[in-house]
Amino acid sequence: MAKVVLDIETIGFDFDTYDKKSQEYLLKYAQNDQEREEVKNKLALYPLTGEIVAIGMLNPETQKGYLLFQNGKREQKKFEENGIIFEAGSEKEILEKFWNSVKAYDSVITFNGRGFDIPYLMMRSAINKIRTTRNLLGYRFSHKEHCDLLEQLTFYGAIRKFNLDFYAKTFGIKSSKDEGIDGLMVGSLYKEKKYLEIAKYCVRDLKTTNELFEYWDKYLKF
Numbered sequence: 357m358a359k360v361v362l363d364i365e366t367i368g369f370d371f372d373t374y375d376k377k378s379q380e381y382l383l384k385y386a387q388n389d390q391e392r393e394e395v396k397n398k399l400a401l402y403p404l405t406g407e408i409v410a411i412g413m414l415n416p417e418t419q420k421g422y423l424l425f426q427n428g429k430r431e432q433k434k435f436e437e438n439g440i441i442f443e444a445g446s447e448k449e450i451l452e453k454f455w456n457s458v459k460a461y462d463s464v465i466t467f468n469g470r471g472f473d474i475p476y477l478m479m480r481s482a483i484n485k486i487r488t489t490r491n492l493l494g495y496r497f498s499h500k501e502h503c504d505l506l507e508q509l510t511f512y513g514a515i516r517k518f519n520l521d522f523y524a525k526t527f528g529i530k531s532s533k534d535e536g537i538d539g540l541m542v543g544s545l546y547k548e549k550k551y552l553e554i555a556k557y558c559v560r561d562l563k564t565t566n567e568l569f570e571y572w573d574k575y576l577k578f
Contacts, residue, residue: 357500359417360461361569362492363561364473365410365425365554367543368399400543401472403479407447409546410555411454411477414440414562416465416569422457423559424450427551440559444551448484455481455489464492467520467565468506499577505568508576520564529567532560 371379382405386392399405407426414421420439427444434443443453454477458464466473474492481488494501499508510517521538524531537545537557545554 357462358460359415359463359465360458361412361414361416361465361562361566362458362469362473363412363466363558363565364408364476365539365542365558365561366400366406366476367409367546368396368401368406371396371399397540403476403483408451408476408480409447409542409551410558411450412555412558412562413454413457414559414566416566421559421562423555424453425551425555425558426450426546428549430551442552442555447480448486451477451481451484451486455486458492459489463501463503464494465503465565465569466505467568468504469502470496470504470507474502503569505565505572508572520561520568523568524564527568527571529564529571532557532564535560 371382374382382399383392383395386395410423410425412421412423418439421441423440423442425442425444426447429446430444432444434441436442443450445453464474470493477492478488492502496507497512505523506517507513509523518526521531521533523529535557537553542554542557545551545557
């Protein structure tokens with residue numbers, strides 16, 4: 357069964373681009389300035405208020421991968437580095453290439469993919485008028501089609517959730533956050549036009565997720 361590790365990076369839309377009615381709707385439950393800022397800072401978490409700037413795929417058997425990313429419409433040739441092919445494009449272009457590529461795999465591996473990555477990919481595809489090639493969510497209580505490590509490591513919600521960084525450190529795995537970048541910084545990096553830094557951070561997320569999968573597969577899989 358061909359497996360692939362998946363991860364995405366997202367950014368929120370500029371709050372000021374929304375009309376007054378939409379802004380009021382988004383801030384409906386914010387009671388003060390701090391809460392209003394929190395709403396603006398969380399726009400990247402939702403596919404209706406954010407977009408995908410990087411999609412990563414890593415084959416756990418070959419350790420080869422494919423990293424699709426937005427680069428502000430700059431001219432950039434496809435290149436390979438340490439077994440990872442990097443290719444730039446618009447959000448629509450990288451989504452189309454993703455769905456074409458993921459067809460080659462029978463099973464996907466994610467960290468919180470059921471609660472974030474997969475719904476985000478599917479909704480952003482619909483918004484871009486792209487028909488998805490398959491439903492990657494799979495059956496929740498089976499890890500064969502979709503192994504969501506957050507689901508597995510919490511035994512489907514029986515115990516508390518922790519983030520990828522915390523699980524990695526607990527199990528002695530090198531964390532993707534060790535180099536000083538985390539998901540909350542992606543929006544700022546994108547504004548600074550550090551597109552390749554985002555792409556390489558996504559690769560590190562893929563590798564940490566892959567090592568966490570190997571750990572789970574060895575000690576916790578049934």
